[in-house]
Amino acid sequence: MTEVRKFSVGALTRVEGEGALEIHLRGSQVERIELRIYEPPRFFEALLRGRDLREVPDIVARICGICPVAYQMSACQALEKALGMTLPPEISHLRRLLYCGEWIESHTLHMIMLHAPDFLGFENSLEMARKHPDLFDSGLRIRKLGNDLLTILGGRAIHPINIAVGGFYRTPSAERLRGLLHEIVWAKTKLPELLRQMADWNFPQFEQDYQFVSLHEPHEYPLNTGCVAASDGLSIPIEDYEQHFREVHQPHSTALQSLRLPSLTTYLVGPLARFQLCRSQLTPAAASLANQLLGSVPLRNNAFSLLVRGIEVLFAIETAETLIRCYRDHGFPCRVEIPRRSGWGCHATEAPRGLLYHRYEVDEQGQISTATIIPPTSQNQAQIESDLRALVPSLLSASDAEATRACENLIRHYDPCISCATHFLRVRWRQNGTLRREGEPV
């Protein structure tokens, strides 16, 4: 009789949010793989309706405590497009600086506190800290730099309060920002040292032929703007996003999975995708370190996202330094006035975990009438399942404990943000009792 076997991880650990994994095998055949997301839904898209558009940055921040700025940035820019607003370049620069703070904070949290223990054989970062104090303390010190940037620009690191549609409530102080330059100079030396150590760690050999998707800008590494690009040559304006990608609802999940049209194929967003599509736009030190650590061969192994995150942190630190040195805190309005008009707009930015898409419709009273949010983890979910399907046959001779550990490690390479993935996710619109097809213009 063919042996029936089940690997299951009842509760994924060292990831953001609540999920489980179940893999059913019959002999060497994978019968079923389910990345179960049981995080309860919070219905953000529904509860945003009827709110004043000026409240949106504060409300969508609550989607994620690790990457609130990503939600605020996608939302503000989608709403500004809906209202036909143009912002002065100083505000765009400050937003780029703010996003650098979040990349530094979120990436170092994942690298040091969630991901690194897998490579060094620890169950958590605090145990790791006892054996590798320099790695842990320096990692936290770099993370604090990110949090300090967020605090100066946003008022606090988690759920910043200084972010408005049209700009900022108050112009951040140039003097306080320049006070961070000393830490920035230290981090620019320390981080490459840590990454060189990490590059010597043992990376699992697992390569896939990924379809990468990220924003792309010709002259800078993408954060707040760009066109949507894919490794097969796709390059479209953000406005066409919903014509090329679609979400589907699986029974085992409170999150939808996003797939590429026309043939509903999986794709990958996040650090590896950005790096592959945009590495020639990296800042000098980050580019040179990337060449030393990763060479020029295309990356097909998501375990290396650990190093790519580190390179992106270095990019964010270099970018922050340039922006701070050029910044003057006077001579521009901190906020552009919001016109009273109806309209719709969509925008995407690069959250630490990948492309984050928002679309809003605003009525003449300045209230939200419809909202759509597509977070990065729901886009990666189908790819994670596809990776697991490819990985599991190589684990047949492993013990259950080893096999489940390998699966859980694979999921952790993605830095999944399950709270984010859970709370939106829809495939059709229902408005005034009528159904609207996905991708149809508002």
Place this chain on the structure above:
Amino acid sequence: MSPPIPAPDVFPNKSPVPAEQSGSNRPKLGVYKFASCDGCQLALLSVENHLRQLADSVEICYFLEASSRIVPGPYDIGIVEGSVTTAHDAERIRGIRRDCRYLIAIGACATAGGIQALRNWANVEEYLSYVYAEPQYIDTLATSTAISEHVPVDFELRGCPIEPQQLLRVISDLLVDRQPRLARHSVCVECKLRQNVCVAVARGIPCLGPITQAGCGAICPSFDRECFGCFGPQENINAASWIGHCRSTDHATSRLVQLLRNVNSYDSHFREAGDGLIAKSISVEPS
């Protein structure tokens, strides 16, 4: 007026909290997530300089976001983030209560239902069909409620997100069996201490500061904007007076209701004030 909250310098190594059935002599800590954004758990990892000290003072036995190591209960201190929104979670919190000697609810979700409690005024079926293509796959309750509506809670730490130093202070108090005490006065007090110009009086912006509990350092008024109530109502809230002031400056009822119905919307004081405003506006302006 309470003095500013000092950061705890030392976590006592020996604690009167019994470390039951443990290989370690440190008190055992469990951290749990319900419906939430993870931001308050993250605050525990954001105490930077105190993190390793904390890890030396308690044994982290259950903290899925931070550790793959799970030590079975019972625990000395349980920290709960998030609100109860599913039948499964309503059951799970009862088990957690049984497992924990002290249970602390942290953040607006765990203490008031969070932003997701806005569904409590809506039709959850309609919300489901708006967000999900296949609503039958989703298990959810019609309401999002605070932990204390399901089990007794020993301490509620407010904020959206919580202030990490306040959490450290509460944990260190519990480690020596001391009743945690935090300021219960309004944001206005902190705002005056920062010498801010009052946004409500000087600029006529409706601000929730006069009836919101301190703890954030009055950051919103310090950034030239209104407080929107992250830390929930202050002790002895006088909502009628606040509404009267806002009315005298011609603010629309709908704006005041939206201020009250935000991250702490389902806290009983904010809820009653908001519901009262709506009931009054209906009786005055019949539709």
